[in-house]
Amino acid sequence: MAIKVGVVGMGGIGNTHARAYKNNPLSELVGVCDINKQRADKAAEEHGVKAYYSLKDMVNDNPDMEAVSICTSGYENGSMHFEPAIEALDYGLKTLVEKPLCADIRDARYLVSYALSKKQYLGCNLNHYFTDIASEAKSKIDAGEMGELVYCLHKVGFDGSELSYGGVGDLKSRWLKPYSHCKAFLTHPFSVMRYFCGDITHIQAFLDRPGVRKTAGDPMLSINSVNCKFEKGGVGVLLSQRGDARFGLGGWWSYEHAGTKGTFCIENCVEQITYWPGHKKDEEGKLYLPEKEVKNTGITSFDATFPNRINAWLEDITNNVHYEFIRSSGRDALATLEYIEAVIQSYEQGGEMVRPHPLPPIHGTPDYIH
Numbered sequence: 186m187a188i189k190v191g192v193v194g195m196g197g198i199g200n201t202h203a204r205a206y207k208n209n210p211l212s213e214l215v216g217v218c219d220i221n222k223q224r225a226d227k228a229a230e231e232h233g234v235k236a237y238y239s240l241k242d243m244v245n246d247n248p249d250m251e252a253v254s255i256c257t258s259g260y261e262n263g264s265m266h267f268e269p270a271i272e273a274l275d276y277g278l279k280t281l282v283e284k285p286l287c288a289d290i291r292d293a294r295y296l297v298s299y300a301l302s303k304k305q306y307l308g309c310n311l312n313h314y315f316t317d318i319a320s321e322a323k324s325k326i327d328a329g330e331m332g333e334l335v336y337c338l339h340k341v342g343f344d345g346s347e348l349s350y351g352g353v354g355d356l357k358s359r360w361l362k363p364y365s366h367c368k369a370f371l372t373h374p375f376s377v378m379r380y381f382c383g384d385i386t387h388i389q390a391f392l393d394r395p396g397v398r399k400t401a402g403d404p405m406l407s408i409n410s411v412n413c414k415f416e417k418g419g420v421g422v423l424l425s426q427r428g429d430a431r432f433g434l435g436g437w438w439s440y441e442h443a444g445t446k447g448t449f450c451i452e453n454c455v456e457q458i459t460y461w462p463g464h465k466k467d468e469e470g471k472l473y474l475p476e477k478e479v480k481n482t483g484i485t486s487f488d489a490t491f492p493n494r495i496n497a498w499l500e501d502i503t504n505n506v507h508y509e510f511i512r513s514s515g516r517d518a519l520a521t522l523e524y525i526e527a528v529i530q531s532y533e534q535g536g537e538m539v540r541p542h543p544l545p546p547i548h549g550t551p552d553y554i555h
């Protein structure tokens with residue numbers, strides 16, 4: 186039977202979730218909710234469901250609703266996730282929160298521990314690695330085909346240049362804080378690096394902003410360079426900027442993963458993957474280098490990641506996956522925020538190396554022994 190779901194927060198992203206639920210046979214969208222009546226009404230009209238102006242009313246009207254997406258925003262794009270997410274968990278709903286899980290690390294830690302204490306599903310929309318090409322590359326890593334990690338290099342950001350800078354804008358803007366880019370955005374690249382390489386144990390960061398922002402009095406540290414060391418071995422570099430420069434090689438999103446047996450690089454997130462296999466031996470035992478393999482998906486829109494991620498969420502619910510092992514869990518999202526917190530600490534300590542705060546333990550059940 187289809188899982189009955191609702192969506193809270195009907196901005197652009199809430200409507201994207203609603204569309205994904207409507208188009209997925211595993212789910213039935215039963216309602217949309219926004220404190221802004223106009224937005225709720227407009228979304229209800231588009232999706233052909235009832236509009237609600239509070240989560241409580243949506244729950245009371247739909248007692249068999251099982252899951253909800255929290256697509257609110259707030260400062261640093263995550264400050265308004267905490268309260269509706271806690272409320273949803275209190276109603277016993279399986280709760281998928283948009284990224285970043287929360288704007289404040291203390292809220293994020295509390296939210297994850299609260300969901301764990303209730304043994305309830307808490308997921309996050311870390312959608313950047315929900316693509317066929319990322320899954321294919323991950324299977325090769327898991328099968329040992331890439332060998333040990335040597336390095337990963339993730340470059341991700343927005344296209345721009347000095348003249349395209351739009352100025353500081355509204356003083357009440359959710360972006361007018363030094364760490365807004367780090368908090369709102371780095372959750373994605375960190376989630377991708379962790380998906381491919383595992384937990385990060387050491388972080389060292391440099392943050393900056395170009396002169397055009399300094400002159401305008403814009404506090405946002407829009408240039409981020411982060412060095413990482415992984416628990417399983419190997420190192421990583423994350424480079425990010427917010428429209429301060431043009432894209433270079435790899436477009437807006439490139440992830441290069443170099444292993445002792447081969448290297449791959451994903452370009453533009455959804456678009457293309459290239460493999461450079463390591464040396465092989467021919468029948469006479471002579472070393473040779475196989476040709477590189479390029480796969481272009483023909484997909485260009487990043488929006489393709491949303492239905493994939495939401496399908497994984499629905500599959501995990503349908504398959505009754507243990508709450509600690511759902512894909513892109515609240516704990517996974519918390520990991521990215523702990524890394525961001527370490528980035529901020531490193532910057533504030535003049536570029537010192539920082540060890541991220543540990544994550545809550547996974548306990549598992551006899552059914553899930555890893």
Ligand SMILES: NC(=O)c1ccc[n+]([C@@H]2O[C@H](COP(=O)([O-])OP(=O)(O)OC[C@H]3O[C@@H](n4cnc5c(N)ncnc54)[C@H](O)[C@@H]3O)[C@@H](O)[C@H]2O)c1
Binds near residue numbers: 218269285369
């Ligand atoms: N995963 C991704 O790739 C991706 C991309 C962009 C944005 N996002 C995230 O999606 C979220 C939403 O972004 P957006 O651009 O649609 O934001 P938005 O500000 O346009 O919309 C948010 C809506 O939530 C409503 N809202 C706030 N608090 C509420 C509450 N307690 N109950 C009900 N409604 C409430 C607001 O009235 C608003 O209409 C953000 O957290 C953002 O970081 C994710």
